[in-house]
Amino acid sequence: MILLKKIAKTILIIIFVIVVIAVLFMKLWQPFGQGINDNDKKLYSEKTELFYDGTFHGNPEISVMNESKSEFSDHEQTVPKDKIPIHQLDSIPNTSDDDLKWVWFGHSSSMLQMQGLNILIDPAFSEYASPMQGFGAKRFSDLPISKENLPVIDVLVISHDHYDHLDYGTIKDIDDKVKSYCVPLGVEKHLIRFGVDENKIHSMAWWDEVKIGGLTITSTPGRHYTGRLPWQTNTTLWSGYVFQNEKYKAYYTGDTGYGEHFKEIYEKFGAMDFVILEDGQYDKSWEAIHLLPEQGIQAMKDLQAKWIVPVHWGTFSLSYHAWDDPIRQMTALAQKENMNVATPRIGEIVDYDNIQQFQEKWWEDIE
Incomplete structure (x- = not known):
């Protein structure tokens, strides 16, 4: 005993x-990252009616998961056997005020160039989309440019705090190149914990605007959720962004399910010239928070989008579908609907004036 x-x-x-x-x-x-405190809660509740009872709430409220069964089998090839072809870059040239250019880095990471500014979107350049390298979803496509060769970043925008969109290692490595950040409410706490100067950070509620050098950046609604730890769900906000100058209107959806917000964005801004559309890591069981391809097509219609580029695929496998299912479905559906989808390779610099040239179905040659 x-x-x-x-x-x-x-x-x-x-x-x-x-x-x-x-x-x-x-x-x-x-x-x-960093959790929020009582002072933060008071501030957020004053900035948006979406924050109450200690968390942000959707409008309308959504359930992250539903009872639908996955339409994909266990035999889907979620990661390609072959190397994805990329266009390697030594540098990214500066642009003029009249240009609209865009380069994809894989998944949702990209750079938009408008008003002569370099706008880096959701950069996740680490080997794993995870708080600890060596665990989680592993990158299966190479970066087209080294972090050292990135140009000065005038604005870095973050859509939400999930690890495949807000990457600690990337922020630490490139912060000295970044002049300013635009992030949803609450995400500033993570950045400050990472060592970012809080004076560089614009924390935004939905429909808030930031004006930088002739470019207006507006935080827009979406249907998603947030959290870097299980007990911190929705203590930060999620968003998309509209970028507007006198010549162009561009929109990044961020991660989102389908909803009335696309029509609201059209009503506020008019037809979109260029849409960076979430298209990937979907499943019927979580369609409330990620667009299925047919819903992406409907979003294009709601936005009256002239051109879209699909992202959120081609780098990390976070769902059950085949790695190329998003682009195969999107291009096929868009062709039936007579809608414009550009399909550049990772690393190709897309000039909006010649965007129609980017129609190669390069994924068809990859096993």
């Missing part, structure tokens, strides 16, 4: 030590 008591006591001590270490790890490991 005495021996059993000693064993039980030892086990309890070991469990206690493990719990303490785990808690300390969660608090001290910078990539997890």
Whole structure:
């Protein structure tokens, strides 16, 4: 009996030590980001009616998961066997005020060039979309440019705080190139924890505007959720962005399910010249928070989009569909609807004046 008591006591001590270490790890490991405090909660509730009871809420409220069964089998090739062909870049040239150019880095990471500004969107350049490298979804396409060769970033925008969109390693490596950040409410806490100067950060509620050098950036609604730790769900906001100058209107959807917000964006801004559309990592069981291809087509109609480029695919596998299912479905559906979809390779610089040239179905040659 005495021996059993000693064993039980030892086990309890070991469990206690493990719990303490785990808690300390969660608090001290910078990539997890930073939670919000009571002052933040008061500020957010003053800035938006979407924040109450300690979290942000959708409009309308959504359920992240539903009871639908996945339409994809376990045999889908979620990662290609072959290397994805990319266009390697030594540099990204500056542009003029009249240009609209865009380059895709894979997944949702890209650079939009408008008004002579370099706008970096959701850069996730690490090997894994994870708080700890070596775990989680692994990159299966190469970066087209080294982080060292990126130009000065006038604005870095983040749509939400999931690891495939807000990447600690990338922020740490390129922050000295970044002049300013535009992020949804709450995400500023993560950036400050990462070491970013808070004076560079614009924290935005939906429909807030920031004007930079002749370009207006507006935070727009979406249907998604957030969180870098299970007990911090929706303590930060999620959003898309509209970029507008006197010549062009461009829109990045961010991660979102289909909803009335696309029509609202059209009503506020008019027809979109260029849409960076989420298209990938979807499933019927979570269609409330990610666009299925046919819903992406409907979003194009709602926005009266002249051209779209599909993103959120081609780099990280986070769903059950084949790695190229998003682009195959999107291009086929768009052709039936007589809608314009550009399909550049990762690393190709798309000039909006010649966007119709980017129609290669390069994924068809990859196993």
